[in-house]
Amino acid sequence: MENKRITWIDAxxxxxxxxxFLGHTVIPEKIFWYIFSFHMPLFFFLSGYLYRAxxxxxxxxxxxxxxxxxxxxxxxFFIILLIYWLLIGRAIGDVQNLSVGVSKILYEFSYASAYxxxxxxxxxxxxxxxxxxxxxxxxQKNIKQKLWLFLAIFLISLGGYFYSxxxxxxxxxxxxxxxxxxxxxxFGYFMKDLKTQLADISNFVLILVTPILIFIGVxxxxxxxxxxxxxxxxxxxxxxxxxxxxxxxTTIALAKIWPLRIFQYLGKNxxxxxxxxxxxxxxxxxxMKYFWPNFDYWKLGSKNILIGxxxxxxxxxxxxxxNELYNLLKKKLQAS
Numbered sequence: 155m156e157n158k159r160i161t162w163i164d165a166x167x168x169x170x171x172x173x174x175f176l177g178h179t180v181i182p183e184k185i186f187w188y189i190f191s192f193h194m195p196l197f198f199f200l201s202g203y204l205y206r207a208x209x210x211x212x213x214x215x216x217x218x219x220x221x222x223x224x225x226x227x228x229x230x231f232f233i234i235l236l237i238y239w240l241l242i243g244r245a246i247g248d249v250q251n252l253s254v255g256v257s258k259i260l261y262e263f264s265y266a267s268a269y270x271x272x273x274x275x276x277x278x279x280x281x282x283x284x285x286x287x288x289x290x291x292x293x294q295k296n297i298k299q300k301l302w303l304f305l306a307i308f309l310i311s312l313g314g315y316f317y318s319x320x321x322x323x324x325x326x327x328x329x330x331x332x333x334x335x336x337x338x339x340x341f342g343y344f345m346k347d348l349k350t351q352l353a354d355i356s357n358f359v360l361i362l363v364t365p366i367l368i369f370i371g372v373x374x375x376x377x378x379x380x381x382x383x384x385x386x387x388x389x390x391x392x393x394x395x396x397x398x399x400x401x402x403x404t405t406i407a408l409a410k411i412w413p414l415r416i417f418q419y420l421g422k423n424x425x426x427x428x429x430x431x432x433x434x435x436x437x438x439x440x441x442m443k444y445f446w447p448n449f450d451y452w453k454l455g456s457k458n459i460l461i462g463x464x465x466x467x468x469x470x471x472x473x474x475x476x477n478e479l480y481n482l483l484k485k486k487l488q489a490s
Contacts, residue, residue, distance in 0.1 A: 192401025
């Protein structure tokens with residue numbers, strides 16, 4: 155049972171990371187809005203599902219563990235991306251601005267919010283997830299009844315939502331986003347109570363339910379504004395939550411129906427792929443411009459999803475190649 159659980163979680167992460175890449179290319183607007191309505195809540199949800207209440211006794215031990223697993227990668231990835239940006243990144247892709255100084259980039263590093271630019275933008279998720287897990291850990295350790303725990307999480311999320319639309323002053327390090335995202339982390343945590351029932355659902359039922367969930371998600375995305383968690387933009391709260399849950403349900407259903415190995419591989423390496431996605435996509439767009447200078451990526455991509463999908467596949471394959479070469483080199487060094 156445990157291996158099956160990991161299989162569908164990895165597959166769901168893999169589907170999610172593919173959607174993240176696709177959502178950061180130029181694709182038809184309706185598909186773009188649909189992907190953005192749930193692709194980041196999905197990762198908070200899956201993180202909440204993997205939360206183990208009994209692993210740490212004290213807040214300090216938990217914080218140290220989360221610092222090691224989330225903020226150390228945040229710092230490491232930022233340094234690597236800064237080197238990339240200084241060498242070639244600022245001269246290619248969508249952001250061609252050689253005048254941006256290192257001091258501006260370092261400011262963005264300390265802020266880790268909506269002001270992060272490509273290729274650094276994806277790193278906001280790591281710091282936000284850190285705060286989400288700290289908030290949830292404190293609540294879960296102090297509120298024993300799950301009904302009251304859910305109510306506390308919901309009220310914090312609702313408060314974060316009203317803060318985003320009423321005040322809107324962005325605090326550093328994604329704290330404002332974390333107050334909203336903790337709701338999906340909580341949903342993932344509470345879903346573990348249903349894991350036995352979910353395991354009993356047949357693929358036939360999932361195949362019947364999935365189109366309904368897709369319809370609900372697409373409809374909600376069409377009536378709500380475009381969601382952008384990094385920018386703390388959600389539209390109508392109940393539409394945002396409902397659309398996110400529909401998209402999350404769709405992804406989980408697909409992951410259970412088709413837990414393809416490629417999705418599992420992407421899921422297992424999702425953190426690496428997520429961190430360097432913009433760098434790889436910018437390289438892909440730069441090569442596209444070099445070899446096909448008359449190709450109108452922006453115009454044609456907005457009409458044909460295959461262009462964005464092709465660019466996404468190229469970027470993912472590039473990062474997979476880099477990751478595998480790194481793992482091979484690491485093994486050789488350890489063997490010697």
